[in-house]
Amino acid sequence: MPRTLYQKIWDDHVVDVLPGGEALLYIDRHLVHEVTSPQAFEGLRQAGRRVRRPEATLAVADHNVPTLDRGGGIAEPQSRLQVQTLERNVAEFAVPYVPLDDVRQGIVHVIGPELGASLPGMTVVCGDSHTSTHGALGALAFGVGTSEVEHVLSTQTLVQAPSRTLKVELTGRLGRGVYAKDLALAVLATLGAAGGTGHVIEYAGEAVSALDMAGRMSLCNMSIEAGARAGLIAPDETTFAWIEGRPMAPRGADFRAAVAVWRTLASDEGAAFDRTARLDAGEVAPMVTWGTSPDTGLPITACVPSPDDAPDAASALQRRRMLDYMGLSPGQPLADVPVDVVFIGSCTNARIEDFRAAAAVAKGRRVAEGVRALAVPGSGLVRRQAEAEGLADILAEAGFEWRLPGCSMCLGMNEDRLSPGQRCASTSNRNFEGRQGPGGRTHLLSPAMAAAAAVTGRLTDVRALI
Template sequence: MNARTLYRKLVDAHTVAVLDEQNVLLFCDLHLMNEYTSPQAFAGLHERGRGVPVPGQNVAVVSHIIPTHPVKLRVIADAASALQASNLQRNCERHGIALFDTNDALQGIEHVVAPEHGMIRPGMVVICGDSHTTTYGALGALGFGIGTTEVEHVLATQTLVYRVAKDMCIRVDGVLPHGTTAKDLVLSIIGRIGAQGARGYVVEYCGSAIEALSIEARFTLCNMTVEAGARGALIAPDAAAIDYVIAHAPDIASHHREAALLRWQELHSDEHAAFDVEHRFDAGEVAPQVTWGTSPDQVIAVDARVPRPDELPGGVERGSAERALRYTRLQAGAPIQGTPVQHVFIGSCTNGRIEDLRAAAAVVRGRHVVAGVRAMVVPGSGAVKAAAEAEGLDRLFTAAGFEWRNPGCSMCLAMNDDVLADGVRCASTTNRNFEGRQGRGAITHLMSPAMAAAAAVTGRITDVRQLETLQ
């Protein structure tokens, strides 16, 4: 057999039928749903009189529209959003699908909830009506987002008509410098290859810097790879990934565990497997990153200056930069560091896990949010919230002037009541800085949790590496 990449092994193992040279019928091990991409899919099923034949391989989570106010009993006040949640509950009850509902103690963001409850295992194909399903590549699972029509097809058949992607390898060696994280690494990569640099590809990450990342850091890396246009992201499961899965999936025991371990050993690209495109990066060159524009690839090191459009290549890139600067109200050629912020948001499926909160807390400890800044911490799930509270992180944040919220997508996107006003500038640990993403006219600067925490206690975009010298 010819040498194969990890991606091709996963596709081959899940191909029910080859449809043509580019498309296959792909079996999906797990289908995750949320409240905003599933209603039309269920309606289509019901119109055709069809059911869900494999409900146990479908799981639903209410996450995007849910309010995160710090109350014991959450109520969705917005009528349209409440209808979405109640429709999801009714559809799940009708078809016997597990649901993490509004007031479930373990509720949270789907891409945080699924791995922490052992739903994601190496070698799986996991799909969801959300683009950041690429997160699961951190455990050697092929995850990707799908549209509403595809959601209906998966519900009805547990399969998907799938166009096979090309292979890209991104190798990162070296050591991330002090003060930098996986968020800085992935923003740096996106900045280098561009927002369309991986379009049509599934990216496999490898190299010593990737191997050194914690599993939660790998989630961040794979989560944001879609911002380079990638159709998926993968990291071959190593001992750290397998230990994570075993620890979170107690059902894998006895002979099932032995069989799983044998299977997972095969989940790597063969030695002579060919990739369509390969990139190499040095982790040692990465600095804390901050976005300056309205796309994740419009990013610079925190100690750099905002680009001048006339110094960029002509055409689309220059025009995009000019429009972005008008929107973000930044001065071309000015330092990004020192830019005042009015809001700080720490959370999301990118950076709402316990390691992220610990990193932010380490910066906040002994400091306080400055006057004029509103700062929020939103855990990624009920389990993350409970773990943080057991460590006293909630008390640390609130004592420092942060709001400690309930889990949910919150201010990652303006689909709930955590919305920024026009002109408010936010230091955010989220994954997208599009125009209006956090509210009409709101300005988003993507950065790591430590960098966001530094912005909260200084009132401006600050190089976290220098914070220890600031009093």
């Protein structure tokens, strides 16, 4: 019987079938960060349990870390304690750890693929919902809570019920000034914030094949914003070429053996999906969200919607609340909305390709008066490469602050956060109330659109600047 890519990876990892019909699923890679792991390690300690496979585990601190200066360590006591706790735990349980002063340090979902730790066909988990990012490599990758972190540390498995499958077919080709982020926001606007709940999404079609790996990661990263467990893209020549030579990837004959297996990782002709959605990528314009849910993306050429047009009373109420929080009026053109802050970063958009796109717009221009613009690379290696390519200089000359790697203003667990009422054009993944700081207002968009907002001081159609 023809199988989907998801079913193939699933079948390949079933250790045992449990009496209730759930599977005990083997986990190949466990990525660990400082925020969701302390209670899991403490659980192991209290029960006298060990980490079953430290060599399948990779730890890094990213959520809490300062991006301005680390010379004096972490000033904020609670953040410092959380990072120190991780350092103590990885030492005690012999888990491989990328230290804060290592050039390889960065956001867990940037460094996993970058170092070749996450590979096609693997099961990858992390105590972080954006683990879906690694699906871009053709890995079944999903976020878990701390209890499941402890379960994986202790057993290298998880108890899982199979998900339903949703094929998102993206036809056509992206237009000029339109990126994977725009595609992700368009898909979300189509599916809705709960449209993928209970499902694993497989992205396919001409527009997906044409994406580079960074774009595929942005797309899979946002799968969770539709409620999907994971997003998947079948690995192809683009994937294999990108992986070859990465530090932890197989080499030589091993690499060739791996690729032979990875080539089988595609949904079979005629494989049945529970649902299918289609979108013409050629129709997608640069997108920006207006509300406090990531599914509120609209083309930059659109106007803020009215609650009166909402499909029912409850959505009208929800819309009114969002407009009130966001300080927007129905009918206001999105391209007129002034911004206070611009953030280019996060596990969605902090790869080298993202900074190339931003720098192409910022080159020779200046960040608008009164706008604060942050560029936060996803890893030390991205930072180094951006500096080598001259992108850091372009951004700095334009007036961007060029920072050290970390999650930063995506969720404001370090010092990088919005003040109440501040409006931010952000390349991150969530525009929830208070996400970037209490009272902060977030508009999600692509790195090129963020750079356009930075140099004009308002949400802007980047196509006019390139």
